[in-house]
Amino acid sequence: MAPLARVRNWLDERFGWDELLAPLRHKTVPIHRYSYWYFLGGITLFLFGVQVCTGILLLLYYRPSANEAFESVQYLMTQVKFGWLVRSVHSWAANLMILTAFLHMFSVVFLRAYRKPRELTWVSGMLLLFLAMGFGFSGYLLPWNTLAFFATKVGTDIAGQVPFVGHRTMIFLRGGEEVTGATLSRFFGFHVAVLPGLTTLLVGVHLLLIQRFGISVPARIEPEWRELPQEKREMRFFPSFLLRELMAWYIALGVLGALAAFSPWGLGTKADPFAPAPAGIKPEWYFLFMFQTLKLIPAKLGLLDGEVVGILTFSLAGLIWLLVPFLDGTKRTQRLVTGAAMFVVAYMGMMTAYGYVAK
């Protein structure tokens, strides 16, 4: 017997290996004109893996204190061999991961893949997206540069505007009244311990649910296949789809490497809490549409602060979005959801673009 088969047998005798893998072998992936959207979730997962690996590498040199953080990143980027590349990959992969997660989410909305029985898969995915944004927000501060310092100030202040719980949340996030080294310690803890733990757990749940329910056939394809069953086509997940997915990962890695090498991430200047804010303070692009909206809302809307109204609206919209599968029942609400989703895409796109060009 070949050595590999021997190992396999050994494992199988003890764990029932073949039985464990059986579901994977039966798993199929529907083939149709929207099939390529299926790759996005996997690419996001791959990028998360990249983040874990590069994040661990960064940890070897990074020092999370207000006096040392900036210098340690600077050292990493200038003295450590390929330090700039590791950091650049980490930053780029973070952004790409958020991008693919957003695309994945919108593809699920437009293909209405969240339909019964997959409501909870959607909810777990949305929670993962929020976690990813939390990763972005907390990671942004870690190099302790001017831009990140003020973006964090503004971001946590926004959290502080929420009625009743806001101030407490802000104190909790900042570790005090102001953004200081204490904030850095906390964000570091969130970024490297709390969020990764939660994310790993939720990714597990998300995958388990997907495994359990199988891959959704888009709402538009389903009736076509019911009418013409001979049209129905599937491919086996293992190995056919997996190999294609691996190809997609390979391409993603290529794109990532090219971006990281040819457009390395800068560091900026060290944050000084007692210097005026420079012009052009912007959060990362995926917060930009909210940021730009808050900028446009007038200071007072009737009796309320414009900020508060904006924040509450965004929170409410987020909550509704989270519950979309439970709202999508009749034909009418379906059309409403699709319309709303189109509006959201258009709004986010326009506001982000506007945020980029606006001063």
Add this chain to the structure above:
Amino acid sequence: MGMLLGGGLFASALSFFYPVLRYLVPPRLTDMGGDTVVAGKVGELRPNSGKIFRFGSRPGLLMLGSDGQYRALSATCTHLSCTVQYRGDLRQVWCACHNGMYDLAGRNLSGPPPRPLEQYDVHVRGDEIIVSRRREA
């Protein structure tokens, strides 16, 4: 029996979580700065310019107007707490984050800031410029 058990479990859960919750909230720092600081030296500022000084743990803005008068404000923007700066070209206080404008008395003129900046008193003692918090009248 069930109630006893439930109550006991609840009480022990409470005794675990209460300390953790309290632990998460950082202790309040006593602001050592007091109500008065030396914000700068006479002659340090040219007329029609400003600088940031430390007022306890927060930034303050000291300005010398073209009229030769010193003025001081809290430098924390009332919008989303960026640090403001003096704009000599406009003779106004400017917040770069979202283009908020204040006049020299700290009144919010335009942009998103919802409230005026806190005004401080300025005294010149010898060659030191002393800034102090206004006492509530």
